Amino acid sequence: MPGDALRREPLRPLNGKRIVVTRPAEQAEPLVTAIENAGGIAVRFPVLAINDVEDTRPLYGIAGQIDQYDLAVFVSPNAVRKALDILTAQRPWPAKLRAATVGKSSERELARYGITDIIAPTSRFDSEALLELPELQTLNDQRVIIFRGNGGRELLGNTLKERGASVDYVACYHRSLPQADATPLLKLLEKNHLDAFVITSSEGLRNLLTLLGETGIRLLKQTPMFMPHARIAEEAHKLGLQCVVLTAPGDAGLLAGLTEYFF
Secondary structure: OHHHHHOOOOOOOOOOOEEEEOOOHHHOHHHHHHHHHOOOEEEEOOOOEEEOOOOOHHHHHHHOOHHHOOEEEEOOHHHHHHHHHHHHHHOOOOOOOEEEEOOHHHHHHHHHOOOOOEEOOOOOOOHHHHHOOHHHOOOOOOEEEEEEEOOOOOHHHHHHHHOOOEEEEEEEEEEEOOOOOOHHHHHHHHOOOOOEEEOOOHHHHHHHHHHHHHHHHHHHOOOOEEEOOHHHHHHHHHOOOOOEEEOOOHHHHHHHHHHHHHO
């Protein structure tokens, strides 16, 4: 009947698929919602814990000096939130200070603080893509401050130094291995009740394998692992994972990759 066609349920390409979202809890909900809207069952299992740094004195100290910089780089949404919650409580963001970041989520976070003059890539979302932008090619005598978590890659800062910048770092959050019980996840894996994992960082991938242990690693080898960056996929292959699916960047890329694979 024609009326029946009008009453059909909307297309749900991930119908019934159980997909493990390993993003930090603070960043997982948009992807979780997208998976559920597509009919999937999102299983939250954060593999990175994001905590405040114990020593916040450098962040408070930089508030009085921030207008001396030419460029402020934020490596993630966490860096934006953790840094600007403190900085903007001390003083307004300097109108002439440009911000740079690597992803759409970080751009949205910066906009929440009223910062809209942002240097950011429009396709690939990583340090390499940011460094390809024309605004960052010549930085003679410019002062750059990078807000980041503990440790991390040195590519961004080192390259900016090579291009003439003076670079300072401020750690504004701390990444760590969560104190998580992986037993429920292992039971689902053993029963073949998990259809895919979404992995969004190399550190998160290593943490996942640590949390699951040898039994989990064996079970994971044939489980589809969706990753939005070639660097993460390369790490997965090195660690012995066999069903690695590289997607386009961001939540949209991950959802498109999941949909193409399962539908």
